[in-house]
Amino acid sequence: MKAERETAAFGNAQNVETTVLGADEIILNMGPQHPSTHGVLRVKLRLDGERVVDSECIIGYLHRGVEKIAEHRSYQQFAPYVDRMDYVAAVSNGLGYCEAVEKLLGAEAPLRARVVRTILTELQRIASHLLWLGTHALDIGALTPIFYAFREREEILKIFEKYCGARLTTHAFRIGGLQYETYDTFERDVKRFCDDLGRKIDEYETLLTANRIWLGRTRGVGVLSAADAIALGVTGPALRASGVKWDVRKAMPYAAYDRYEFDIPTRDSGDTYDRYSVRIEEMRQSRRICLQAVEDIPGGPIMARIGKVLKPPPGEVYHSVEGPKGELGYYIVSDGTIQPYRVRVRPPSFLNLQAFQRMAKGAMIADVVAIIGSIDIVLGEVDR
Amino acid sequence: MSHLIPSSILPLVVPVLCAVVIVLVLPLLAGYIVLVERKVMAGMQARLGPMRVGPHGLLQPIADALKLVLKEDIIPARADKVMFWLAPLVSVTMALLAYSALPIGPAFQIADLNVGLLFIVAVSSLGIYGIVLGGWASNSHYSLLGAMRSAAQLVSYETAGGLALASVLLLAGSLSMKDIVQAQLDQGIWFAFYVPFGFFIYLVASIAETNRAPFDLPEADSEIVAGYMTEYSGFRWSLYFLAEYANMIIVAGIATTLFLGGWLRPLARYRDHFPGTSVELLDAVPPLLALAVALYCFHLAPKQPVKIQKLVMAGAGGACAVVALALAGALFAPASVMQGVHGAFWFLLKVFTYIYAFMWFRFTFPRYRFDQLMRLGWRFLIPLALVNVIGVGIAIVLREQFDWNPFLSLVPTTLATLGVAMWLVNDDAPAAAANLEATIAQSGDGE
Numbered sequence: 001m002k003a004e005r006e007t008a009a010f011g012n013a014q015n016v017e018t019t020v021l022g023a024d025e026i027i028l029n030m031g032p033q034h035p036s037t038h039g040v041l042r043v044k045l046r047l048d049g050e051r052v053v054d055s056e057c058i059i060g061y062l063h064r065g066v067e068k069i070a071e072h073r074s075y076q077q078f079a080p081y082v083d084r085m086d087y088v089a090a091v092s093n094g095l096g097y098c099e100a101v102e103k104l105l106g107a108e109a110p111l112r113a114r115v116v117r118t119i120l121t122e123l124q125r126i127a128s129h130l131l132w133l134g135t136h137a138l139d140i141g142a143l144t145p146i147f148y149a150f151r152e153r154e155e156i157l158k159i160f161e162k163y164c165g166a167r168l169t170t171h172a173f174r175i176g177g178l179q180y181e182t183y184d185t186f187e188r189d190v191k192r193f194c195d196d197l198g199r200k201i202d203e204y205e206t207l208l209t210a211n212r213i214w215l216g217r218t219r220g221v222g223v224l225s226a227a228d229a230i231a232l233g234v235t236g237p238a239l240r241a242s243g244v245k246w247d248v249r250k251a252m253p254y255a256a257y258d259r260y261e262f263d264i265p266t267r268d269s270g271d272t273y274d275r276y277s278v279r280i281e282e283m284r285q286s287r288r289i290c291l292q293a294v295e296d297i298p299g300g301p302i303m304a305r306i307g308k309v310l311k312p313p314p315g316e317v318y319h320s321v322e323g324p325k326g327e328l329g330y331y332i333v334s335d336g337t338i339q340p341y342r343v344r345v346r347p348p349s350f351l352n353l354q355a356f357q358r359m360a361k362g363a364m365i366a367d368v369v370a371i372i373g374s375i376d377i378v379l380g381e382v383d384r
Numbered sequence: 385m386s387h388l389i390p391s392s393i394l395p396l397v398v399p400v401l402c403a404v405v406i407v408l409v410l411p412l413l414a415g416y417i418v419l420v421e422r423k424v425m426a427g428m429q430a431r432l433g434p435m436r437v438g439p440h441g442l443l444q445p446i447a448d449a450l451k452l453v454l455k456e457d458i459i460p461a462r463a464d465k466v467m468f469w470l471a472p473l474v475s476v477t478m479a480l481l482a483y484s485a486l487p488i489g490p491a492f493q494i495a496d497l498n499v500g501l502l503f504i505v506a507v508s509s510l511g512i513y514g515i516v517l518g519g520w521a522s523n524s525h526y527s528l529l530g531a532m533r534s535a536a537q538l539v540s541y542e543t544a545g546g547l548a549l550a551s552v553l554l555l556a557g558s559l560s561m562k563d564i565v566q567a568q569l570d571q572g573i574w575f576a577f578y579v580p581f582g583f584f585i586y587l588v589a590s591i592a593e594t595n596r597a598p599f600d601l602p603e604a605d606s607e608i609v610a611g612y613m614t615e616y617s618g619f620r621w622s623l624y625f626l627a628e629y630a631n632m633i634i635v636a637g638i639a640t641t642l643f644l645g646g647w648l649r650p651l652a653r654y655r656d657h658f659p660g661t662s663v664e665l666l667d668a669v670p671p672l673l674a675l676a677v678a679l680y681c682f683h684l685a686p687k688q689p690v691k692i693q694k695l696v697m698a699g700a701g702g703a704c705a706v707v708a709l710a711l712a713g714a715l716f717a718p719a720s721v722m723q724g725v726h727g728a729f730w731f732l733l734k735v736f737t738y739i740y741a742f743m744w745f746r747f748t749f750p751r752y753r754f755d756q757l758m759r760l761g762w763r764f765l766i767p768l769a770l771v772n773v774i775g776v777g778i779a780i781v782l783r784e785q786f787d788w789n790p791f792l793s794l795v796p797t798t799l800a801t802l803g804v805a806m807w808l809v810n811d812d813a814p815a816a817a818a819n820l821e822a823t824i825a826q827s828g829d830g831e
Contacts, residue, residue: 028525034609050529050754141597141751147429213598213750365529366607366753 024048028365032061036139036369039379043356045368052368055360057353062383070343075101075310076175078343083169085347086381088131090169091124091160092323098173099254100319100330102304104312105175112300113177114256119190119293120163120172121255121321122286126197127156128324128376129279129286136276136373137208140217145207152200155193162189175310177303190294194287201283209277218273222359222371225270232358233351236326237278238375242270248322255321260292272367272374279376311338325349325376345384349377399494406483406494414629415445417739424743439684439693442700455618460522463615467521472616472623475514479630482508486637487561489647489731491724500561501549501638505542508634509593511627512538515602518624519612530611533754534602537592540761541599545589547769551582551776552642565646571790572653576643578794581772581801583643585765587741590635592761594628596742598749599757636738637731644734647727663715667722670729671712678704764808771804772797 031042040061046054066085070078082097083090095117102108109117130153134146157167162183164172172178208214224234226242239246247264249257265281267274314336320329326348335341352375359371419434419441426433434441459468485500487493497503512535519531552575553559556567568574576583592599603611613624640646649666656665681701688694714725752760775797782793 026525026528028529036607050533137750141600142749143425143597144429144747147431151430207748208750211750213752213756216756217750217753364753364755366601366751369607 025053030368036135036372038135038372038377041353041372041377041379041382043368043372045360045365047365050364050366052360052363052365055357055368057356059350059353059379059382062379064384066384067343067345070340072339074338075312075340078340079173079175080169080171082345083171084380085345085384086128086323086325086328086349086378087169088378089124089128089324091120091172092128092321092328094171094173095121095255096319096321096323096328096330098175099321100317100332101175101310101312102306103319104315104317104332104334105306105310106313107176107304107306109177109304110301111256111298113173113302113304115259115293115297116178116182116302117173118256118260119290119297120160122289122293123156123159123190123193125286125324126283126290127153129283130156132279132324132373132376133204133276136370136376139369139373140214142208142214145204148200148204152193152197155196159186159189159193162186174303176306177301179303181302182297187294187297190290194291194294197287198284201280205280209280215273217366217370218276218374219271220269221272221367222363222374223269223271224355224359228358229270229355232355234326234355236323236348236352236376237282238275238326238352238355240264240266241274241278243268248320248327252320254319256293257289260289262286262289272370275374275376309338311336320346323348325378325381326352347381347384349375349379349381353377353382402492402494403484407480410480410483410630410633411449411626412445413633414626415449417629417632418448418625419445420736421743424740425747428744428747439688439697439700442696449622452622453619457619458615458617460524460615462523464521464523467517468615469620471514471518471521472620472627473514474517475511475627476623476630478507478511478514479627479634482634483630485561486634487565487641487646487731488637489724489727489729490562490565491720492728493562496560496562499559501553501559501564501642504561504634504638505546505549508631509538509542511631514624514627515612518616522612522615524615526608526610526614527612529608530602530614533608534595534612536754537595537599537601537757537761540758541589541592541765544761544765544769545586545593547766547773548582548585548589549638549642551579551769551773554773554776554780555579556642561641561646564642565648568645569648569653573791574643574645574648578791579643579772579776580798581768581805582776583639585769585772586639586643588760588765590639591742591745592757594631594635594742596632597746598751600746600751601754601757632739632742633735636735636742639738640731640734644738647731649726649730667715667726670726671708671715674704674708674711678702678708764805767808768801768805772801775800 026047028045028047029042030045032040042058042061044056044058045052064084066081069081073081079094079097082093086093098109130149134149137145160170160172161167163186164170164180166172224238224242226244228234229239229242229244234242235246243266245264245266248254249262250264262285265278265285267278312334314334316331316333318329318331320327322328327346328348329346331342331344331346332340333342356371356375359375360368363371422444423433423441434444437443437447459465482504484494485497485503487496487500515534516531519527519529519534522528552564555571555575555578556564558564558567571578591597595602601607601611603613608614613621616624649669651666654666657663658665658668678701681697681704685694685697685701688697711725711729714722717725776794779788779793779797782788783790
């Protein structure tokens, strides 16, 4: 009786596909419910003791059909949906989508709108990197940085909240510009935050950068060569840590990035430590952009004259922006109606995740979480 | 009263009472150490920690204990039920058994064994069986990995820790916990200052033995969920938890006894009296400390938001005041009572300071990886501990055969150990660099 119940609970054991294993190999399912797979990623690990012989990422647990939804919404109606892809960097998603549709319309947002967009997007990049820093350090066992990172991220979210009323899925921009003017103390808030941030980043670095344990856990772990990174379509900080100087903000400037000075940090060995160090440096550069931009926000309108009903001419457009996690692209096909015929998103997390298998080969279990953390994925974006 | 009890069991009365007190008090103590840990963590992480249950979360441990006891008891369907049931009991029994030889002050000790230290070390390392069995019986990969890690880690670090303890045994010439403390009183110095490297090695090894961060690999929550405890819940889980914190107190107790002068007051040989009394000047410190805590509680009490919280906070202050009174009263009691009460106070203060260091490390350092942990144990700590023991042996020969000053004789030992430590650390760096090169080369081959 009991045995029957157990069989019922575990399903029919005969139908489960079995793989022939070496005598001392086990298969470990990490996720979809696991504290450090950053959402609902499932990683199937074939282990020899603590060593990873092979791995396989299984995704799709958070698939919501975002791209399909786009085909049944008007251009404006779809804009809030893109916020739900990379939900920790909603502003960046919105910027990419709005600019793509503007390109399709042949319109351009006024300068003032573009500058405000730049400031908010860079703040979002800092917020996203802060969240990454906290969780990555937590995965490697440092319990404290996450609270410091969240403390600073909170300030950014407060600025978003004051600006548009929402903290996470902001829907901050509109196609053609901005819906809201900046609030009265916007410049002062951003400036105060940025002034503080430099010192705060130094504080994180004292906890991690030169720590022997941190170095031991990240140096030489999950090495990705430049050739591999390019072949696998890796972009963003992960690509730059492998030594490839590629940043959409410089390569194909959008918004108002051509107005400001900033550097693209790169590193050479492409290991977990370099990805860490690139992101830390990127926060400093984003801060630099914000400080420059907030000094001199030009006046003028915030919305281009594009009309209330958007009917782009038939055609197609691809527009990409440098999201916090890499190149975020939108490919939109218009058939001349108010609804897009097809929206295809190039999500950086999805493509960067491809490199995981290559990086994890021969690593240990503890490295697996370090590597997943260093790719900085958001499953909402991977699965869409 | 003594005529009511047959003389044959009379010697057992005090030890049995002590045992009962320890078994009753220890879970409560462990619960409050958890609360302190959460408060310390909160302080380091710019937040408040538990604030809801009781004033400043003072009743949180009781609420947690109630919750754990009332939770559903789950045994995984494919677990080995007997072993699953037995494993946490093994852990917790061994942890509690170790207390029987630990002297909490000169008066409170269940049994003063002449091999007390060996007994404690032996029994507390038996607790590993509970972890390995629990990990195996759960029939889960995460649990199994946690158990394997735990077994390897304990074996490695017991060796280093044991060698560090050996250096103290050479100095004290006894395995009895009481005699070791007495030796520190006679020689006029805590052994931590005689053999700083012995203390350092034991500190590291004891963190690793109790599975605390940065060596918390057996239960690394971001890697293998909760290690050997993954499948445990409710009361069984709380037994493991109790065992873990009991072990923490045990290693802190060993370190206190062997390296930090046990129940001795700091400056135990400074014996100036208050004029006209037999009360020593420094013995006024414990009651004043307790009084300060009590006053702080009274100061906080009116600031609590709810009436009941005001009462509980005042109650906490009252408890501290009672402790202060007891400590002050002990000053005028017979010498044995006074030594017992104040000894317990100093012993517990040192134990909690040691445990505070554990917490501090936990919230500061990232976690080691398994191979790095092994390398640290076998290639750094064990060689260092060996050099340290040999050095202490030489120092004792110098002292006894050539009449060197005891403190002076240990200086060359410490310097030699320091030199070896520096060499081992630097030796490690090229190995790590070579490892990095190899990994990069390997990843290149993969194309």
